[in-house]
Amino acid sequence: MNLRALRARPVLVPVRRPPVSASGAIPEAALVLFDLETDQGVTGRSYVFGFAPWALAPIVGCAQGLFAMIEGDPLAPLDLEAKLRRQLALLDSPGLVGLALAGIDMAAWDALAQARGVPLVTLLGGTPKAIAAYNSTGLWIQAVEPLADEATALLAEGFTAVKLRLGRDDFAQDLAAVRAVKKRIGEATLMCDFNQRLTVNEALRRARALDGEGLYWIEEPVRHDDYEGYARIAAKTVTPIQTGENLVDTFEMARAIALRSLDFVMPDVQRIGGVTGWLRAAALAHAHGIEMSSHLFPEFSLHLLGATPTCHWLEFMDWAAPVLQEPVRVKDGFARTPDRPGAGIQWDEAAVKRYSA
Numbered sequence: 001m002n003l004r005a006l007r008a009r010p011v012l013v014p015v016r017r018p019p020v021s022a023s024g025a026i027p028e029a030a031l032v033l034f035d036l037e038t039d040q041g042v043t044g045r046s047y048v049f050g051f052a053p054w055a056l057a058p059i060v061g062c063a064q065g066l067f068a069m070i071e072g073d074p075l076a077p078l079d080l081e082a083k084l085r086r087q088l089a090l091l092d093s094p095g096l097v098g099l100a101l102a103g104i105d106m107a108a109w110d111a112l113a114q115a116r117g118v119p120l121v122t123l124l125g126g127t128p129k130a131i132a133a134y135n136s137t138g139l140w141i142q143a144v145e146p147l148a149d150e151a152t153a154l155l156a157e158g159f160t161a162v163k164l165r166l167g168r169d170d171f172a173q174d175l176a177a178v179r180a181v182k183k184r185i186g187e188a189t190l191m192c193d194f195n196q197r198l199t200v201n202e203a204l205r206r207a208r209a210l211d212g213e214g215l216y217w218i219e220e221p222v223r224h225d226d227y228e229g230y231a232r233i234a235a236k237t238v239t240p241i242q243t244g245e246n247l248v249d250t251f252e253m254a255r256a257i258a259l260r261s262l263d264f265v266m267p268d269v270q271r272i273g274g275v276t277g278w279l280r281a282a283a284l285a286h287a288h289g290i291e292m293s294s295h296l297f298p299e300f301s302l303h304l305l306g307a308t309p310t311c312h313w314l315e316f317m318d319w320a321a322p323v324l325q326e327p328v329r330v331k332d333g334f335a336r337t338p339d340r341p342g343a344g345i346q347w348d349e350a351a352v353k354r355y356s357a
């Protein structure tokens with residue numbers, strides 16, 4: 001089975017609760033949908049998140065350029081990824097090029113699982129199962145007063161855990177937000193995320209003040225690649241430090257672990273290098289005994305966490321749901337991996353046309 005064509009379609013998808021974090025607002029989800037066609041009628045599907053509308057056309061261009069290097073090659077994801085990385089040795093693959101590469105890699109693995117007639121998690125050596133999930137679709141930076149009611153609404157969607165965004169200029173407001181939400185949700189799990197908003201010294205001050213507030217983790221308090229700064233924070237904070245969504249490869253992840261800059265890790269499948277990159281990251285987390293969660297992309301992350309030895313939490317984001325025939329569902333705090341072949345992605349073509357960019 002050989003690769004025949006790649007279709008990459010940009011869409012701008014409405015978001016139910018548009019994100020407003022300490023690092024900025026995202027009014028709609030800028031996605032590129034991938035359809036990787038083979039010469040035997042199997043089509044692998046994936047999508048990547050472009051962050052902003054202006055990034056969509058460059059991602060499409062990168063994807064088509066990368067596909068030209070592998071057109072006609074056998075459907076062998078590890079070989080395809082190795083070939084593309086050899087071709088990119090001088091350019092390297094962070095940024096938009098890396099997103100396009102990951103999208104192709106994800107679609108190739110989806111196609112291979114479909115060709116074998118098994119779910120992606122089964123192809124990877126695991127089994128479809130229920131994964132603990134937290135609702136990450138709300139509790140953005142806003143006035144404190146509505147947060148408790150919104151937390152209740154998020155839990156009512158089938159969850160027992162939610163994530164709250166912090167990083168206001170006035171830390172007293174952050175602390176009030178944590179206490180208001182925690183008081184309302186009681187024994188439910190509460191994570192928080194600063195979205196890289198703070199300096200190291202300010203992060204130390206706020207993290208120590210948050211110790212004892214019942215938070216499950218403190219996520220990305222400072223710039224994502226300041227591993228030394230993270231190490232200082234982790235060493236002086238009782239609440240576990242979560243980071244990793246911006247790691248672009250396992251070499252960065254190995255350095256972050258070596259510097260003891262994290263307690264938990266949560267790679268993003270499109271940044272870490274697609275399914276292939278995730279598998280390497282999962283092996284690294286396993287070797288160091290670090291619990292590994294996901295970032296975004298629940299459709300793929302469910303399968304990948306099912307094959308991750310230190311599987312921790314699935315971050316639930318529904319940004320792609322409007323263009324999917326069967327979005328991921330959560331019940332009683334768990335998302336169940338679909339048992340249909342591949343990653344289980346089928347486009348709602350009417351919606352894709354409606355939201356075309």
